[in-house]
Amino acid sequence: MQTEEEILKIKKVKNTAVRTVVLRHLLSQEKAQSLKDIENALAYTDRSSIFRTLKTFEENKVIHSIEDGSGMTKYAVCAKGCNCDPKDLHYHFYCTNCDKTFCLFDVPIPQIELPQNFKLQQANMVVKGLCDNCNK
Amino acid sequence: MQTEEEILKIKKVKNTAVRTVVLRHLLSQEKAQSLKDIENALAYTDRSSIFRTLKTFEENKVIHSIEDGSGMTKYAVCAKGCNCDPKDLHYHFYCTNCDKTFCLFDVPIPQIELPQNFKLQQANMVVKGLCDNCNK
DNA sequence: CTTTTACTGCAACTCGATTGCAAAGATTAC
DNA sequence: GTAATCTTTGCAATCGAGTTGCAGTAAAAG
Numbered sequence: 395m396q397t398e399e400e401i402l403k404i405k406k407v408k409n410t411a412v413r414t415v416v417l418r419h420l421l422s423q424e425k426a427q428s429l430k431d432i433e434n435a436l437a438y439t440d441r442s443s444i445f446r447t448l449k450t451f452e453e454n455k456v457i458h459s460i461e462d463g464s465g466m467t468k469y470a471v472c473a474k475g476c477n478c479d480p481k482d483l484h485y486h487f488y489c490t491n492c493d494k495t496f497c498l499f500d501v502p503i504p505q506i507e508l509p510q511n512f513k514l515q516q517a518n519m520v521v522k523g524l525c526d527n528c529n530k
Numbered sequence: 531m532q533t534e535e536e537i538l539k540i541k542k543v544k545n546t547a548v549r550t551v552v553l554r555h556l557l558s559q560e561k562a563q564s565l566k567d568i569e570n571a572l573a574y575t576d577r578s579s580i581f582r583t584l585k586t587f588e589e590n591k592v593i594h595s596i597e598d599g600s601g602m603t604k605y606a607v608c609a610k611g612c613n614c615d616p617k618d619l620h621y622h623f624y625c626t627n628c629d630k631t632f633c634l635f636d637v638p639i640p641q642i643e644l645p646q647n648f649k650l651q652q653a654n655m656v657v658k659g660l661c662d663n664c665n666k
Numbered sequence: 667c668t669t670t671t672a673c674t675g676c677a678a679c680t681c682g683a684t685t686g687c688a689a690a691g692a693t694t695a696c
Numbered sequence: 697g698t699a700a701t702c703t704t705t706g707c708a709a710t711c712g713a714g715t716t717g718c719a720g721t722a723a724a725a726g
Contacts (some may be wrong), residue, residue: 398592401563407624408692408703408704409703410691410703410704410705411705412693412704413704417713418557424723426720427578428682429682430681430682437586437593439705439706440683440705440706440707441683441706442545442683442685442705442706442707442708443682443704443705445557445684446684446702446705451585458568460597460653461597461599461654461656462597463597463654465681465682465714466682466683467624467682467683468600475607477544485642486610486646490651498644498645499646501642501643501644502644503538504639504640505693506621506657507637508623508634508637508659509634509637509662512656512657512659512660512661512662512665513659513660513665514657515626515658515659515660516632516658517655517658518598518599518655518656518658519654519656520597520654520655521642521644521650521653521655522650522651522652522653523644523649523650523651523652524648524651525648526645526646526648528615529648529649544672544723546672546673546674547673548673548674548723549673564713565705565713565714566712575674575675576674576675576676577675577714578673578674578675578676578677578715578716579673579674581714581715582674582715583673583675598679601683601712601713602712602713602714603686603713603714629717636701
């Protein structure tokens with residue numbers, strides 16, 4: 395696992411106190427985090443600073459955002475080597491019981507055959523259901 | 531093509547003035563509509579009435595909603611025979627240039643192999659890129 | 667016709683997201 | 697070094713999509 399400093403260096407994002415703690419928090423969580431999740435976890439960091447940090451991270455492909463339909467955008471750290479290209483696509487799973495959203499890195503996304511002359515740029519694939527923990 | 535009255539009858543939704551015009555509008559559009567789109571198109575119908583109509587339609591599977599990442603939930607009329615089961619899944623395409631969202635009924639969604647013990651309930655699959663009209 | 671239930675329109679409100687601004691901190695120029 | 701410049705941060709205010717309470721109206725049931 396890379397440290398926060400290493401990741402920021404690779405992605406050419408200047409390191410600051412807020413950026414370090416936000417990234418550290420994201421790395422420590424198994425489920426994707428909303429702005430509110432992060433705000434609650436980092437009691438002394440302002441929401442707008444976290445917000446702008448997330449925007450910066452997203453622009454520089456440190457993290458990617460997920461629209462899971464819960465009404466709050468979630469964020470997860472990109473896998474090592476991810477460029478957020480269509481080839482880096484993966485499903486996201488939203489558990490309708492425990493409300494967790496996470497990346498399914500191990501489930502391959504099949505080639506999507508778009509109609510003639512359509513150009514794929516990116517995608518937001520959210521599968522909803524019960525996670526293994528809730529499906530008992 | 532079925533009329534608004536026929537669709538509502540089949541889906542067991544009582545017909546009213548607002549419901550008819552909302553459904554007519556949805557049927558007349560090739561792209562999925564947001565609440566705001568509908569509100570703008572139907573100048574004399576109140577937003578909350580349209581909102582509640584959309585909720586009713588969704589509960590009764592007259593329409594389905596799409597989270598395309600634009601910040602506004604979009605709605606599209608379900609295909610004939612659709613029960614909004616996983617088997618009725620289809621991709622949605624969001625054009626990053628012209629901002630249109632529409633259903634790709636003709637692009638099959640492959641079987642999704644979830645990890646052990648996960649249960650699929652539904653999914654929101656949004657592919658983003660350029661539509662044929664904008665990819666020139 | 668009367669009672670009950672459902673639908674509609676208005677206004678107010680919630681809440682996640684976003685922005686303006688000034689202070690603080692970091693970087694560059696001199 | 698210090699001054700000038702750019703970036704980041706925190707606070708407060710704002711925006712806007714979504715949602716709800718309530719009262720009036722329309723439709724269905726008795």
